[in-house]
Amino acid sequence: MIEDILRTLSLTGEQSGAGNGSWLTCTGEVMESVSPIDGQTIGRVRSASREDCESVSAAALRAFDTWKMVPAPKRGEIVRQIGNAFRAYKKELGALVSLEMGKIRAEGEGEVQEMIDMADFAVGQSRMLYGLTMHSERPGHRMYEQWHPIGPVGVITAFNFPVAVWSWNAMIALAAGDTVIWKPSSKVPLCAIATMNIVWKVLRENGLPEGILSLVVGKHETVGEALISDPRIPLISATGSVRMGRHIGQTVKERLGKTLLELGGNNAIIVTPSANLQLAVRAILFGAVGTAGQRCTTTRRLIVHQSIYPALVEALLKAYSHVRIGDPLEESTLMGPLIDREAVESMQTALKHAQDEGGRILYGGEILSGGLFDTGTYVTPCICEAGPDLSIVKEETFAPILYLIRYDTIEEAIQYHNAVPQGLSSAIFTNNLKEAEVFLSHRGSDCGIANVNVGTSGAEIGGAFGGEKDTGGGREAGSDAWKAYMRRQTCTINWSDDLPPAQGIRFKTT
Numbered sequence: 001m002i003e004d005i006l007r008t009l010s011l012t013g014e015q016s017g018a019g020n021g022s023w024l025t026c027t028g029e030v031m032e033s034v035s036p037i038d039g040q041t042i043g044r045v046r047s048a049s050r051e052d053c054e055s056v057s058a059a060a061l062r063a064f065d066t067w068k069m070v071p072a073p074k075r076g077e078i079v080r081q082i083g084n085a086f087r088a089y090k091k092e093l094g095a096l097v098s099l100e101m102g103k104i105r106a107e108g109e110g111e112v113q114e115m116i117d118m119a120d121f122a123v124g125q126s127r128m129l130y131g132l133t134m135h136s137e138r139p140g141h142r143m144y145e146q147w148h149p150i151g152p153v154g155v156i157t158a159f160n161f162p163v164a165v166w167s168w169n170a171m172i173a174l175a176a177g178d179t180v181i182w183k184p185s186s187k188v189p190l191c192a193i194a195t196m197n198i199v200w201k202v203l204r205e206n207g208l209p210e211g212i213l214s215l216v217v218g219k220h221e222t223v224g225e226a227l228i229s230d231p232r233i234p235l236i237s238a239t240g241s242v243r244m245g246r247h248i249g250q251t252v253k254e255r256l257g258k259t260l261l262e263l264g265g266n267n268a269i270i271v272t273p274s275a276n277l278q279l280a281v282r283a284i285l286f287g288a289v290g291t292a293g294q295r296c297t298t299t300r301r302l303i304v305h306q307s308i309y310p311a312l313v314e315a316l317l318k319a320y321s322h323v324r325i326g327d328p329l330e331e332s333t334l335m336g337p338l339i340d341r342e343a344v345e346s347m348q349t350a351l352k353h354a355q356d357e358g359g360r361i362l363y364g365g366e367i368l369s370g371g372l373f374d375t376g377t378y379v380t381p382c383i384c385e386a387g388p389d390l391s392i393v394k395e396e397t398f399a400p401i402l403y404l405i406r407y408d409t410i411e412e413a414i415q416y417h418n419a420v421p422q423g424l425s426s427a428i429f430t431n432n433l434k435e436a437e438v439f440l441s442h443r444g445s446d447c448g449i450a451n452v453n454v455g456t457s458g459a460e461i462g463g464a465f466g467g468e469k470d471t472g473g474g475r476e477a478g479s480d481a482w483k484a485y486m487r488r489q490t491c492t493i494n495w496s497d498d499l500p501p502a503q504g505i506r507f508k509t510t
C-alpha cells in the first residue's frame with residue numbers, strides 16, 4: 001500500500017532535494033525520511049548544498065521577470081489548474097502526510113483540502129488585487145494606490161503541516177505575481193517533493209519557465225541561512241518556533257527585508273458557567289488531542305469557572321479515555337504518534353516541570369510500549385491540573401498536554417488568558433452575551449484569533465491566520481493577507497497645466 005502511494009506520487013528511489021521546475025542533481029548530504037508510525041525509513045533525499053540554493057534562487061529571480069508580466073487573472077487560471085491537480089491527488093497526498101508526519105488520515109486529507117481551498121481562494125483573489133483611490137488636495141490631480149508583485153518569496157514551513165502552510169503562502173504569492181522558494185521541514189521532505197511533482201506538471205503543461213515554484217530541502221544552517229540572508233528575496237514567510245522566528249526576524253531585518261512570521265501559540269479556552277458543556281468537551285478534545293497536540297493552534301490551557309470545574313473534569317476524563325491511539329492510517333484511530341522521540345522527551349520534561357511546580361496529572365502523559373508502540377513515539381494525551389502562574393504553563397510544549405486552571409470572575413479568567421507570551425488563538429464557551437462580547441473586545445483576548453463557542457484550532461482559510469506578541473504578528477491565508485506578498489505604490493497624476501505643490505507651499509522664482 002505504501003509502495004502504491006509512493007509510486008503514484010513519483011517518489012521511488014533516492015530523491016533530489018532541490019529543483020525549480022525539474023530536479024537538480026544535488027550535492028548535499030543524504031537525509032532519511034523516517035515515519036513516526038513505525039520508525040521505518042520511507043525515502044532518502046539528497047539535500048541541497050549552498051550552490052544548489054544559489055541555482056534555485058537565480059532561477060526564481062529569472063522566472064519572476066516572466067511571471068510578473070502574466071496578467072493577474074491569467075495567473076489565477078494557472079492556480080485554478082494547480083487546485084485541480086491537488087484534487088486529483090488528494091487521497092495519496094493526504095496519506096503521505098499521515099505516513100511521514102503521523103497525523104490521522106482524516107487530518108492528512110484535510111490538509112490537502114486546505115490546499116485546494118487556498119487555490120480556489122487565490123483564483124478569486126487574482127481578480128481582486130484592489131487598490132484605493134484618494135482625492136488629491138491639489139486641483140487637476142488624481143491619486144491612487146496600486147499593488148505590484150514583490151519578487152521571489154522564501155517560504156519556510158514546519159513539520160506539523162507538511163503541505164497546507166506552503167499553500168497558504170504559495171497560492172496567494174502566485175496570484176500576486178511572485179515566485180516561491182520553499183524550504184520544508186527536514187522531517188517531512190517527501191510531502192514537499194510530492195507537491196512539487198504535482199505542481200510542476202501544471203507549470204510545464206502551460207509552457208511556463210522553470211523557477212516559478214521551487215524547493216530546497218536541507219539543514220537550516222545551510223539551506224535556511226542561504227534563503228534568509230539572500231537580498232534578492234524581499235519577503236521571508238516562516239512558520240516555526242519563537243526561537244527560530246527571532247533569528248529569522250533579525251537576519252531579514254538586518255538587510256531590511258520583510259518577514260511574515262507565524263510562531264508559537266499557547267492557546268486557551270475559557271469555559272464559563274453558562275457554556276454548553278457537551279459542545280465545549282468536543283471542541284476541547286479536538287483542540288487538545290487532534291494532531292496529537294502538534295498544531296500551533298492546539299488547545300493547551302483550559303480556564304474553567306470553579307462552579308462547573310468538577311463536571312467538566314469528569315466529562316473530559318471520560319472523553320479522553322475513549323481516544324483510540326495507534327496507527328494514524330487506520331480509520332478508527334483518533335491520535336497517532338508524536339513526530340519523534342525528542343518530542344516525546346520534551347513532553348516528559350514539561351510534565352516533570354509541571355509536577356515539580358505543584359501541578360497534578362489527572363490523566364495520561366505516559367509513553368506507550370509494545371508492538372507498534374515500541375517506536376517510543378506514542379503517548380497518552382495528558383490532562384494536568386495547574387495554577388495560572390506555573391512557569392511551564394507559559395511555555396508552548398508541542399505535545400498533547402492540557403493544563404486546567406480554575407477561575408472565579410471573568411476579569412480573572414481574561415487576565416490568566418492573556419498572561420502568556422504567545423498570542424495566536426483563543427476561545428470562550430459561553431451563552432452569556434456580555435461575557436462573549438467582553439472576550440472579543442479590546443479588554444478581552446489579546447490573540448490574533450478569538451472564537452465564541454468554537455475551539456482554538458481548525459481555522460478556515462478565508463480569515464487572516466496569525467497572532468500577536470511572540471507569535472510574530474504575521475497574517476497568512478485569507479482576508480487581505482495577500483497584501484504582504486505585494487509592494488504598494490502610491491501614484492499621483494497631474495492632468496492640469498499647473499504645478500501646485502502640496503501643503504500650499506510657494507516655491508517660485510518670479
Ligand code: UN1
Binds near residue numbers: 295
Ligand atoms: C499550524 O499549526 O501551524 O487552524 C497551523 C488550524 C489549522 C492551521 C494550523 N487550520 O488549526
